Amino acid sequence: MAEVKKEEEKSLNFLEEIVEQDLQSGKYESIRTRFPPEPNGYLHIGHSKSICLNFGLALKYGGKTNLRFDDTNPTTEETEYVDSIKDDIRWLGFEWANELYASDYFENLYEFAVKLIKKGLAYVDDSNSEEIAKQKGTPTEAGIRNKFAERTVEENLQLFSEMREGKFKDGEKVLRAKIDMTSPNMHMRDPIIYRIKHAHHHRTGDKWCIYPMYDFAHGQSDSIENITHSICTLEFIPHRPLYDWFINELEIFPSRQYEFARLNLNYTVMSKRKLLQLVNEKFVTSWDDPRMPTISGYRRRGYTPESIKNFADKIGVQKRENLIDLSLLEFCIREHLNKIAMRKMVVFDPLKVVITNYTDDHELVKSEDNPEDDNTSHREIPFSAELYIEKEDFMENPPKKFFRLAPGQKVRLKSAYIIQCNEVVKDEAGNITEVRCTYIPESKSGADTSGLKVQGTLQWVSIKHAITAEICLYDRLFRVEDPSNEEGDFKNYINPDSLQVIKSAFCEPSLKNAKFDQRYQFMRKGYFCLDKTSSEEKIVFNRTVTLKDTWAKEQKKV
RNA sequence: UGCCCGAUAGUAUAAUGGUAGUACGACAGAUUUUGGUUCUGUUUGUCGAGGUUCGAAUCCUCGUCGGGCAACCA
Numbered sequence: 013m014a015e016v017k018k019e020e021e022k023s024l025n026f027l028e029e030i031v032e033q034d035l036q037s038g039k040y041e042s043i044r045t046r047f048p049p050e051p052n053g054y055l056h057i058g059h060s061k062s063i064c065l066n067f068g069l070a071l072k073y074g075g076k077t078n079l080r081f082d083d084t085n086p087t088t089e090e091t092e093y094v095d096s097i098k099d100d101i102r103w104l105g106f107e108w109a110n111e112l113y114a115s116d117y118f119e120n121l122y123e124f125a126v127k128l129i130k131k132g133l134a135y136v137d138d139s140n141s142e143e144i145a146k147q148k149g150t151p152t153e154a155g156i157r158n159k160f161a162e163r164t165v166e167e168n169l170q171l172f173s174e175m176r177e178g179k180f181k182d183g184e185k186v187l188r189a190k191i192d193m194t195s196p197n198m199h200m201r202d203p204i205i206y207r208i209k210h211a212h213h214h215r216t217g218d219k220w221c222i223y224p225m226y227d228f229a230h231g232q233s234d235s236i237e238n239i240t241h242s243i244c245t246l247e248f249i250p251h252r253p254l255y256d257w258f259i260n261e262l263e264i265f266p267s268r269q270y271e272f273a274r275l276n277l278n279y280t281v282m283s284k285r286k287l288l289q290l291v292n293e294k295f296v297t298s299w300d301d302p303r304m305p306t307i308s309g310y311r312r313r314g315y316t317p318e319s320i321k322n323f324a325d326k327i328g329v330q331k332r333e334n335l336i337d338l339s340l341l342e343f344c345i346r347e348h349l350n351k352i353a354m355r356k357m358v359v360f361d362p363l364k365v366v367i368t369n370y371t372d373d374h375e376l377v378k379s380e381d382n383p384e385d386d387n388t389s390h391r392e393i394p395f396s397a398e399l400y401i402e403k404e405d406f407m408e409n410p411p412k413k414f415f416r417l418a419p420g421q422k423v424r425l426k427s428a429y430i431i432q433c434n435e436v437v438k439d440e441a442g443n444i445t446e447v448r449c450t451y452i453p454e455s456k457s458g459a460d461t462s463g464l465k466v467q468g469t470l471q472w473v474s475i476k477h478a479i480t481a482e483i484c485l486y487d488r489l490f491r492v493e494d495p496s497n498e499e500g501d502f503k504n505y506i507n508p509d510s511l512q513v514i515k516s517a518f519c520e521p522s523l524k525n526a527k528f529d530q531r532y533q534f535m536r537k538g539y540f541c542l543d544k545t546s547s548e549e550k551i552v553f554n555r556t557v558t559l560k561d562t563w564a565k566e567q568k569k570v
Numbered sequence: 571u572g573c574c575c576g577a578u579a580g581u582a583u584a585a586u587g588g589u590a591g592u593a594c595g596a597c598a599g600a601u602u603u604u605g606g607u608u609c610u611g612u613u614u615g616u617c618g619a620g621g622u623u624c625g626a627a628u629c630c631u632c633g634u635c636g637g638g639c640a641a642c643c644a
Contacts, residue, residue: 023584050644085643141642150640152572186642196573198640207642226644249575250639271575273637278581284644326593328583330576333637337581340594350607384607415605424603457603469603535604563605 025329027065027270031073031241043075043240047101047108048230050082051093051214053284054299054306055100057320057341058275064324065272066243067106078237079108083115084229086213094214096299100307104317110237114229115215117236121224122176124232124262125187125206129168133261134205135161136171137188144186147193148201154194155201161190175208178221182208189228191257199254203227231255234267242267245274246331275327276335279488280305281495281502295506296489302543302554303489303510313486314531314541314556316352319345335494342557346539349556353533354381357393357426357471359518360483360537362400364446364475365417367431370397374474377457379427391522394477395428400518402536405470406447408436413566415468417447423468426535430455430464471535478518481551484543485512519551526551533559 024032034040045066049055055063070077079101083089101108128134137144137160149155163171175185187206195201205228210221231254234242242255252269259266276282281290282305290296290304299306302313310320323344327336357379376392401417410418417423422432435448455462489510495502526532532540538558546552 025583029586048644052644082644088643144642145640148640150572153640154572155640183642198573201640204642209642223642225642230644246575247638248644250573252574273576326582330583332576332582334582337594340582343594346606355604383602383604413605426603428603430603460603466603468605471604533604533606536606537604559604559606561605566605 026331027069027241027243027272027329028072030270031069034240035073040240043070043073044078044109044238045070045075045241045243046078046080046234046237046239048080048082048233048244049097050085050088051090051097052085052088053093053288054096054308056282056284056287056304056306057277057310058282058305059100060104060307060320061275061324061327061329062243062245063101063104063106064321065329067108068324069241069243075240076109077106078110078112078239080112080114080233080237082226082230082233083113083213083215084223084226086209086211086223089214091214096308100311103311104307104320112233112237113215114224114233115213117229117233118216118220118224120236121229121232122222124258124264125172125224125228126169127262128189128205129172129187130165131261132165133190134187135163135168135190136175137161137186137204138184139186140183144204148198149193151196151198157193157202161188161202172206175206175222176220178210180208182210184208187222189254189258191254197250197253199227199250200257203254227251227254228258231258231267231269232262232264234269235259235262235264238265239267242269244269244271246271246333271331272329273331273333276333276494277305277338277341278335278493279338279490279495281490283496286496286502289503290489293503295503302484303486305489312544313554314349314539315345316348316531319348322348338488345557346560349531349533349539351384352382353531353539355379355383355533355535356523357473357520358481358483358523358534358537359400359402359471359473359478360514361403362518363403363406363444365399365401365431365472366446366448367397367399367451368434368448369450372396374477377428379457393427393520393522394474395425396474396476398475399425399472400475400478401425401470401472405468406433406444408444415466416470417449417468422452422464422466423470424455424457424466425472426469427457428472429453429457430462430466471537473518473520475518477521479521479524479551480516481519481523481553483514483517483540483553483555485514485555486510487512517553523551526553531556 047066067077186204188202191200193201206222249271255269300308300312323341374394374396377395378390380388382388405416407418417433424430429451431449431451433449437446439445452462487510490505491507492505495505528542539556540553543552543554
């Protein structure tokens with residue numbers, strides 16, 4: 013009962029409302045959606061919003077979703093992108109009903125164009141692109157129709173056929189829909205629907221030298237597939253009258269287009285064109301560079317599909333422009349990783365600690381793999397008289413509320429003993445080279461009879477048992493919230509410190525067996541995963557996200 | 571200057587003519603063998619002016635502000 017109520021309280025987004033109405037009114041028995049990427053780049057986090065919407069809607073209401081590649085422009089599209097897109101969708105955990113291509117419909121689309129010509133609603137225009145642009149007018153001035161619009165149906169049929177046969181060069185002729193050159197909607201002013209491109213297509217090869225424009229391919233493809241709800245982003249709103257016009261004149265299945273606001277994330281850019289620049293101009297290493305907002309970038313960085321889907325759910329769906337806080341995405345990944353990550357101890361910037369009263373060679377201490385898990389497993393970690401702790405966890409002259417190690421101060425070494433610092437050793441230049449401590453034997457974790465209470469707990473590694481690894485620390489790629497909205501080139505706002513590499517960090521020995529699909533929390537540091545380049549010879553970790561750090565925040569205030 | 575979208579805390583998102591709520595963030599506190607997690611509390615909002623109504627975030631009018639539209643791109 014309580015569950016039902018909860019379900020009711022969760023309100024629908026505007027697309028869900030439309031779907032429910034259409035289902036209740038009997039307009040459709042079931043729905044069909046599609047995700048229509050153009051294979052000219054990798055998918056980014058913005059696409060994941062669209063993917064979750066399209067697949068999510070179908071899943072929720074018992075419909076199906078097609079994956080359809082919008083491949084009508086052979087000069088920018090490649091098979092590499094097709095593969096990466098399929099890979100990313102699968103990784104997110106969605107299954108498409110059919111893998112389709114707009115290019116599957118080239119023959120249908122050609123016939124549609126012929127039908128339009130026969131109805132006197134399309135004509136072949138010999139003007140070049142400058143002339144066409146000029147005749148189109150401006151938003152405030154009507155366009156004018158040129159003499160080619162007066163060609164007869166027979167002439168148009170003949171010329172269009174010759175276009176297909178390859179009798180003309182690129183740009184020599186186009187096919188235009190005959191609609192209204194005075195429309196206040198620029199898209200209705202006799203839009204170009206076919207252009208000549210003697211280019212090799214990634215699927216149809218050299219079969220075609222004319223290719224349909226987006227507006228003459230997308231809606232018709234939706235219609236051919238009986239898509240009931242064709243969901244796209246806001247910039248296609250002015251295309252909707254055209255979308256409906258073609259469907260109406262062609263007398264085909266009436267798919268309907270609905271628009272939502274695309275996702276924008278602060279401190280990043282979200283356009284394939286810009287992302288391609290970052291790759292081509294080597295600001296990042298590749299499309300899946302962990303700093304990239306691509307799905308493959310987030311994957312390599314250690315984000316989970318669950319966290320991204322949860323994020324998509326939390327940001328909601330609306331028609332207003334938005335700029336989402338990165339902190340929400342980070343919240344989503346921390347929330348998931350906190351539950352699943354194995355805890356490990358790693359020291360990035362070592363300071364040597366000598367336990368002067370520890371006489372054994374070493375012992376093994378037990379530590380839980382995940383305190384969030386009631387049935388957590390445990391591992392054994394070697395403890396000895398010579399350890400590394402983090403340099404920043406020691407201060408010779410600490411401020412108040414510094415709960416870490418300092419002369420005379422006690423801290424607990426996680427899962428081991430409480431130690432007290434007695435002596436600071438320096439080199440001739442005055443740099444601290446090691447600190448000498450004593451441990452309290454009765455304070456062993458799990459068997460503490462010392463009665464001591466300390467405020468700080470540190471991670472540590474035994475020097476002679478430690479293994480080393482390279483660690484990549486990532487930060488936001490841009491220094492400003494909205495790089496695309498700043499003056500000048502967005503690349504001027506790249507954060508120069510978006511990547512910091514620690515060549516040799518000291519890790520507890522169990523990380524020797526780190527697995528590619530396992531997520532780790534390096535205690536008090538953040539969440540990490542193995543990079544795809546990692547090998548037995550050289551272990552490489554990527555930082556997915558830091559832990560929340562209220563101490564750092566506190567210090568910033570000072 | 572034409573047409574089309576949109577406007578609710580810092581950021582998102584609910585309330586569908588009837589108590590402006592939720593999440594993230596921020597701030598404060600409790601708990602803690604991670605300055606993590608968890609828990610509690612606090613803070614801040616209906617773009618403006620009119621109108622309809624017993625009652626308006628919601629309906630109407632006029633403004634204001636933001637975004638989009640003039641690729642042989644999608």
